[in-house]
Amino acid sequence: MPLLITSELEIGNIYQKFNNTKDYRKMKKKTKIFIITIAAILIWNHLPYHYDNEKTVAYVTNHSAPKSRSMCAWYGMKAMWCGGCRVGLLPAYAYEKTLPQMGFEEIPAKGYKPLKGDISVLPKNDCSSFGHIAIYDGKQWVSDFKQKSLYPNSTYKENGHEKIFRAYDGWHWKHVWTSPRDWYGWIESLVRGFNKIKF
Numbered sequence: 611m612p613l614l615i616t617s618e619l620e621i622g623n624i625y626q627k628f629n630n631t632k633d634y635r636k637m638k639k640k641t642k643i644f645i646i647t648i649a650a651i652l653i654w655n656h657l658p659y660h661y662d663n664e665k666t667v668a669y670v671t672n673h674s675a676p677k678s679r680s681m682c683a684w685y686g687m688k689a690m691w692c693g694g695c696r697v698g699l700l701p702a703y704a705y706e707k708t709l710p711q712m713g714f715e716e717i718p719a720k721g722y723k724p725l726k727g728d729i730s731v732l733p734k735n736d737c738s739s740f741g742h743i744a745i746y747d748g749k750q751w752v753s754d755f756k757q758k759s760l761y762p763n764s765t766y767k768e769n770g771h772e773k774i775f776r777a778y779d780g781w782h783w784k785h786v787w788t789s790p791r792d793w794y795g796w797i798e799s800l801v802r803g804f805n806k807i808k809f
Contacts (some may be wrong), residue, residue, distance in 0.1 A: 616809075621732070630792065638676060643657075647788040657782050658784070658787070659694050659696060659781070659782055659784065660694045660780065660782075661693050661695050661781075663693060663712075663727030663778075665694070666692060666693030666695075667689070667726055667745060668751045669688060669689040670753070671747045673685060675754055675791065677755050678753070678755050678756060680738070680754070680803070681754045682740070682742055683700060683701060683702040683740060683743055684699060685754045686729070687699045689745055690729075691706050693727075693762065695777070695782075697731075701732065701739070701740045701795075702732070702740045702743040703733050703734045704792070705731045706731045706733070706773050707792070708788075709775040710775070711784060711785050711787065712784045712786065713782030714729070714774050714776060715775065716775055716776070717775065719772075719774070726744065726746060727745065727748060728746040728775070729743065729744070729745050729746075729774070730744050730746070731772065731774075732761070733769065734799065735766065736765070737763065737764075738803060740799055742766060743755050744760070753800075
């Protein structure tokens, strides 16, 4: 017959013994590390940064390839890092949500005239599960290659729904928040489109 604990004293003694065990100390240490990590991420996601469009444009222009390698998000991310915006690597279409959180302003399509440093984000489609992102260098749109127009191919042009974002030179606040649903969608896109990436 199992021993039944009937007094608060006995419960307290067992709790005290557990507190002194090696497993409890390990669990306590891991919990502290987890809390500190989450706190650091939250602080990092809300720090101000100084942005420079010229540096962003210089990187993407100097590192573009002759043809698409399905790595527009990688080049776009590195270009924004050079400009001072420490944005994470995401599927291209996801920057539609992330850039406003980084202090970028969405520019209305009506009467739009591109400025150097403008960033276009195109939604995913049957052609690509990643979508597309490109940066205007003052003369043309550049992603992982120099494009002939805003659209990297005819499929994107037919679908449309592009969004343009702009960040002026200077200081910006970032307020980044992503949900588990976002992460699931990004991972799903990566898995579906990974074989198209040309490293």
